[in-house]
Amino acid sequence: MAATAPDPAPAPGAAALALHCGHWFDAKAGQRLGAATVVVQGERIREIKPGRIEVPGATAIDLGDATCLPGLIDAHTHLSLTTDADPLRWxxxxxAVRSVVHAQRTLQAGFTTVRDMSDINNETVALRNAVDAGIVPGPRIFTAGRPIGSTxxxxDWSVGLRADLQRDLGPNNGIANGPDEAMKAVRQHYKDGVDTIKIMASSSLFEDQPGGAIPHMTLAEIKAVADTxxxxxxxxxxxxxxxESIRRxxxxxxxxxxxxxxxxxxxxELMKLHGTWFVPTxxxxxxxxxxxxxxxxxxxxEAARMRTFGNLMQAGAGRAYKAGVKVAFGSDEGACPHGENAREFVYMVEAGMPPAYALQAATTHAAELLKKSADLGTLEAGKFAxxxxxxxxxxxxxxTMRKVVFVMKGGRVYRQDDRPVAAN
Ligand SMILES: [Zn+2]
Known part of the structure; x- marks a missing residue:
């Protein structure tokens, strides 16, 4: 949707930029190659040439010995949320105000695209629109808006409240019981202007359920969401x-x-059969x-149980990778501190994924999950710069993925020499 709407075409003869990279990551091949010159025209990559090539008329940006990669994609963020958020008082x-700062941190960390996997009440739709309009700096945002789940x-934000404070929420609030309400909830999200849908198919780990978690939506409800x-x-x-929730x-x-x-x-096995992506967080x-x-x-x-969450999730990611399930990168930023998304790379490698695979998870794989491979995920002519x-x-x-020194999004430099570029 709006997040990939092209900016107005650059004026004919608009100055090109030539990025001189000491090395570059070929995300398709999963290989780090030697020096390259990335030629940028307007918001797109014009060409990428091996070696350090002088480009007549282009402004050169020398990145020294640094390794260039495609802008990183985090497929599971919550730009407006934090662990100290207080939904009952805020x-x-x-x-919304905090999300603007979080978007900047995310971009400065090298994540030029995110799939935002739920907010409070569509404030990330407004954030996306403000970023697209050039009003605030931030990553390209594909947002789910509010999550959809069952009573x-x-x-359901009113769980756990005193009875008289609880609400009987409906499809317009993202709460759906039965296929018809599930369909209505998706249509309301379409009306709200979201780019993707997030459903809560199971309980959270914080509920102490038998086996760790239980299903919270029926197959019929999930199918109604996905079909709509x-x-x-x-x-x-x-x-x-x-x-069981994964199966449904x-x-x-x-x-x-x-x-x-x-x-x-x-x-x-079922995920492999259906080509379903796995975002381990x-x-x-x-x-x-x-x-x-x-x-x-x-x-x-409760504290003892929480202490196990990290290792349990990391082990699950390792099992999925070894089984051959396709993995896309997602940090659950918002719970994972804003701007520290790249910690996920380290955890993925610890879980048994090769570093090149972890990098592909945040580039080619995440672009495919977003269905934006034509624009994002590799350093190639024609794609967004x-x-x-x-x-x-x-x-x-x-x-080293935690030490991003240079960030360009859509041909515009937001970080250079390991510092934010002002007036963006
Ligand atoms: Zn999440």
């Missing part, structure tokens, strides 16, 4: 931790499974584990 405006589930979403060209991502989501026709903590051999598990003493203060058992650079070799040391 107004929508509080979330009492992970999308497809009518509008919207993809669907399903929060699903347990094998895959059979229902979603594009991706989010978290997938307890993925087993059968659910992995290990970072959120690690953050919960690190904060277990504070967040699990209700009982020692979304380019980042890191010092050293990320295939040797994946942690």
């Amino acid at each position: 107004n929508l405006a509080d979330f 009492g589930g992970h999308a 979403a497809r009518e509008y060209g919207l993809t669907v991502g399903a929060h699903a931790h347990d094998p 989501a895959v059979l229902g026709g979603v594009d991706s499974i989010e978290h997938g903590t307890f993925i087993d051999a059968a659910s992995a 290990i970072c959120v598990g690690k953050i919960v584990a690190e904060n277990a003493d504070e967040w699990g203060s209700e009982s020692p058992q 979304d380019v980042v650079a890191v010092p050293g070799d990320p295939l040797q040391d994946i942690a």
Whole structure:
């Protein structure tokens, strides 16, 4: 939708930029190659040439020995949310204002595109529009707006409140019971201007359910969401931790499974059969584990359970990768601190994925999940000039992805010499 609407074409003869990269990551091949010159015209890449080539008439940007990569894509963010958010005291405006700062941090960290996987009340739709209009700097945003789920589930904000404060929420609030309401919820989201749909197919890990999590939507409800979403060209991502919820989501026709903590051999096979993407979000598990003493203060058992989340999610990601399930990068930014999205790379490699695969998860794979491979995911002529650079070799040391020194989005430089560029 609007997030990839082209800017006005550059004026004829508009000055080109020549990025001189010490090395570059060929995301299609999964290889780090030698020096290259990326020629940028307007918002697109005009060509990429091996070696350090002088381009007549172009302004040169020398990135020294740095490795250039396609702009990174985080397929699971929450730009308006934080772990200290207080939905009972904060107004929508509080979330919206903060989201502007989070968008800048995300972009500065090298993530030039995000799939935002739920907010409070469509404030990320407004954020996307403001970024697209050039009013605030931020990544390209493909947002789900509010999550869709069932009464009492992970999308129902009134769970746990005193009875007289609870609400009987309906499809217009993202709460759907039965296929007809599921269809209406998607149509309301279409009306709200979202780019994708997020469903809460299972309980969250914070509920202490048998087996870790239980289904919260029926196959018929999920199928109604996915069928309706497809009518509008919207993809669907399903929060699903347990094998039965994963099975229903895959059979229902979603594009991706989010978290997938307890993925087993059968659910992995089913995902492969249907070509369903897996977005592991290990970072959120690690953050919960690190904060277990504070967040699990209700009982020692709760804290002990939270301490296991990181390793459980990391193990699930490892099982899925080994089984051959396609993995796309997602940090659950918002729970994972804003701008620290690249921690996920380190956790993915620890889980057993080769560094090149982890980088593909955040480039070619995530672009495919978004159905935006024609515009995003590789450094190639014709694609958006979304380019980042890191010092050293990320295939040797994946942690260097946390040290992005250069960020270009749509031909515009937002970070250079390891500093934000002013007046953007
Ligand atoms: Zn999330």
